[in-house]
Structures are given as structure tokens and as C-alpha cells.
Amino acid sequence: MAAINDSDAERYQKWYDPDLEEVNPQIRHLLETYSNIRPADVVSHVNKIRARGFAANPYPCIGNYRFLNLTLLTHPLYKSIISKLQSNSFAIYLDLGCCFGQDLRQLVLDGVPSSQLVGLDIEGPLMDLGYELFRDRGTVESKFVVVDIFQGEAQGEPWTELVAKGADVVHCSAFFHLFPLALQVDAAKVISRVVRKGGIIVGRQSGSVKPAEVPAIKAGTTSFRHDLNTLAEMWENVGMETGTKWKVDGSLDEVGLQTKIKNAVEDENSRRLLFTITRVE
Ligand SMILES: C[S@@+](CC[C@H](N)C(=O)[O-])C[C@H]1O[C@@H](n2cnc3c(N)ncnc32)[C@H](O)[C@@H]1O
Structure with a gap:
């Protein structure tokens, strides 16, 4: 992210919550069992990593601890994603915009070989802090690769290598909603080239009952919040422009939005948008 000026720094503090005194049971379980962190140390460990992550990149999902919500775990296809990856050792999962790689680690805990998972x-x-959060630098076999989705094939390897192999599951949570609609289309076109036929793109992001461009994290920029209709329209256009075809399923709900009234990022139209986008052609 570009250099942070004083007014940006002040804005970012709006979504920097006070240190936590407890974490949710799912992430506690992951940190205690996968990472072998002593129960008494879990909260202070999380608080320290959150502070360092926010200093590196002041995203709301880091400042307000949303990264502790293992959302892939709540996706209706979670169990079938595990089976898909376990039943075929060539099946590949990509976690795009993986941040610390928390959902990827949950898949490993749930029995998916880490070599099939790429952050x-x-x-x-x-991603480097993710090794510290989960204390697995020497054990996890997943690759964590720096990519800029907007560069697509122009960035050469390893992106071109990923496209050549293809992916069966692409997890994209809290990712598309960072960008205005035109850039979401650009990103979707790049992603469309990596997903194998029959493959899926799954995730959750900020949605809205009134789809529109809204002010984004960086002052003066916008990001588009979808409902299911605008999401389906976007993927229909992506399909037409790329010679592919997509089926969009999902739901808008209020999970995780209880604090929306005092939240600096959401408004009364905000909803959680949970989606599955299947490549049918
Ligand atoms: C809001 S965070 C979401 C993290 C995680 N998926 C989650 O649900 O907690 C968005 C992530 O996308 C990454 N990101 C932003 N722009 C990107 C780009 N052009 N290419 C790849 N990743 C990007 C950010 O660095 C950040 O880690």
C-alpha cells in the first residue's frame, strides 16, 4: 500500500478496535490445536500479530479482527470442498487475497494436504506474518505467492504457472468488495482464466440491499457492493468477454453485522454476501 499520510492514518483508526480480551472458539481451536499455542497465550499472541499486520496494511478486516472469523468454515459447501480436495491429489485450492492465510490453515487442520493449497x-x-500467527513456517507445504491480480499473465511466473495448472476451488473472501465495479470485472476476467471447468469461486464479502459504489478504504476511491442480481450480471458479462459461462448462487444475510450502526465501514443497507460461482463452460 502507498505511503500513509496523516489524514489517512486518522481515518484508519476508525476501524482499529481496542485489543481483544477473548477470541472466538473456532480460531482458538485452530491456534491451540494446529499451532500448538498455549491456551493462556492465544489472546496476547493474536493482539500482537494484529497490531503488526495493521501497521503493514491498515485494512478494516485486520483492524476490526474480522480475520479471526473463519468464514470458509461457514460456507455451505465447506464439507464438499474438503472432499473435492481430498479425493483428488491433483485438485488445487487458491486463496486469493489470503492475508494471514487463516482459512487455508483450517483446511489443513481438517485434513487437506497443505501441498494442494496456495495462498x-x-x-x-x-502472508509472512501468517507463518508467525500459525507458527508453521517449517511445516506447512503450501506456497504463499505474491501476486497482483490486476497484472494477470503480464506478471509472468508464478501466475502463468498457476493458470497452466488450473484451480478447482478459488476462495476470494473480502476481496472483490475492495474495488469499484470496473476493477472487479478486470479481476474476475483474470480469475476466470485460472478456474477449471466445473471449478468454483467461493467466499463472502460486503454486499448491500441497495447495490452501489460506496466510499472505499482510501479517501476519494469507491468500491461496489453487490446484491445477487448485480453479482450474476457481472459474471454474465465476464463470461461473454472471456468465452466462459458461470452460475452464481448465494445469499445476503446479516451474519457478523450486529455492530453495523457504530461501524465505520458499513451502513444500514449493508449485508454479508455469501457466494458460490461455478464455471459451467
Ligand atoms: C480485506 S483483506 C481479506 C483477507 C481475507 N481473505 C479475509 O477474508 O479475511 C483483502 C486482501 O486482499 C489483498 N489484495 C488487495 N489487492 C490485491 C491485488 N490486487 N491482488 C492480490 N491481492 C490483493 C490484500 O492485501 C488483503 O490481504
């Missing part, structure tokens, strides 16, 4: 993010320092 992708534009911010190498966040």
Missing part, C-alpha cells in the same frame, strides 16, 4: 496476496508481509 495469494499482493502483500508479502501479511
Whole structure:
């Protein structure tokens, strides 16, 4: 992210919550069992990593601890994603915008070979902090690769290598909603080239009952919040422009939005958008 000026720094503090005194049971379980962190040390460990992550990249999902919500775990296809990956050792899962790689680690805990899982993010320092959060630098076999999705094939390897192999599951949570609609289309076109026929793109992001461009994290920029209709329209256009075809399923709900009234990022139209986008052609 570009240099942070004083007014940006003040804005970012709006979504920097006070240190936590407890974490949710799912992430506690992951940190205690996968990472072998002593129960008494879990909260202070998380608080320290959150502070360092926010200094590297002041995203709301880091400042407000949303990265502790293992959302892939709540996706209706979670169990079938595990089976898909376990039943075929060539099946590949990409976690685009993986941040610390929390959902990827949950898959490993749930029995998916880590060598089939790849974390992708534009911010190498966040993926690096993921090794510290989960204390698995020497054990996890997943690759964590710095990519800028907007560069697509122009960035050469390893992106071109990923496209050549293809992916069966692409997890993209809290990712598309960072960008205005035109850039979401650009990103979707790049992603469309990596997903194998029959493959899926799954995730959750900020949605809205009134789809529109809204002010984004960086002052003066916008990001588009979808409902299911605008999401389906976007993928229909992506399909037409790329010679592919997609089926969009999902739901808008209020999970995780209880604090929306005092939240600096959401408004009364905000909803959680949970989606599955299947490549049918
Ligand atoms: C809001 S965070 C979401 C992290 C995680 N998926 C989650 O649900 O908690 C968005 C992530 O996308 C990454 N990102 C932003 N722009 C990107 C780009 N152009 N290419 C790849 N990753 C990008 C950010 O660095 C950040 O880690």
C-alpha cells in the first residue's frame, strides 16, 4: 500500500478496535490445536500479530479482527470442498487475497494436504506474518505467492504457472468488495482464466440491499457492493468477454453485522454476501 499520510492514518483508526480480551472458539481451536499455542497465550499472541499486520496494511478486516472469523468454515459447501480436495491429489485450492492465510490453515487442520493449497496476496508481509500467527513456517507445504491480480499473465511466473495448472476451488473472501465495479470485472476476467471447468469461486464479502459504489478504504476511491442480481450480471458479462459461462448462487444475510450502526465501514443497507460461482463452460 502507498505511503500513509496523516489524514489517512486518522481515518484508519476508525476501524482499529481496542485489543481483544477473548477470541472466538473456532480460531482458538485452530491456534491451540494446529499451532500448538498455549491456551493462556492465544489472546496476547493474536493482539500482537494484529497490531503488526495493521501497521503493514491498515485494512478494516485486520483492524476490526474480522480475520479471526473463519468464514470458509461457514460456507455451505465447506464439507464438499474438503472432499473435492481430498479425493483428488491433483485438485488445487487458491486463496486469493489470503492475508494471514487463516482459512487455508483450517483446511489443513481438517485434513487437506497443505501441498494442494496456495495462498495469494499482493502483500508479502501479511502472508509472512501468517507463518508467525500459525507458527508453521517449517511445516506447512503450501506456497504463499505474491501476486497482483490486476497484472494477470503480464506478471509472468508464478501466475502463468498457476493458470497452466488450473484451480478447482478459488476462495476470494473480502476481496472483490475492495474495488469499484470496473476493477472487479478486470479481476474476475483474470480469475476466470485460472478456474477449471466445473471449478468454483467461493467466499463472502460486503454486499448491500441497495447495490452501489460506496466510499472505499482510501479517501476519494469507491468500491461496489453487490446484491445477487448485480453479482450474476457481472459474471454474465465476464463470461461473454472471456468465452466462459458461470452460475452464481448465494445469499445476503446479516451474519457478523450486529455492530453495523457504530461501524465505520458499513451502513444500514449493508449485508454479508455469501457466494458460490461455478464455471459451467
Ligand atoms: C480485506 S483483506 C481479506 C483477507 C481475507 N481473505 C479475509 O477474508 O479475511 C483483502 C486482501 O486482499 C489483498 N489484495 C488487495 N489487492 C490485491 C491485488 N490486487 N491482488 C492480490 N491481492 C490483493 C490484500 O492485501 C488483503 O490481504
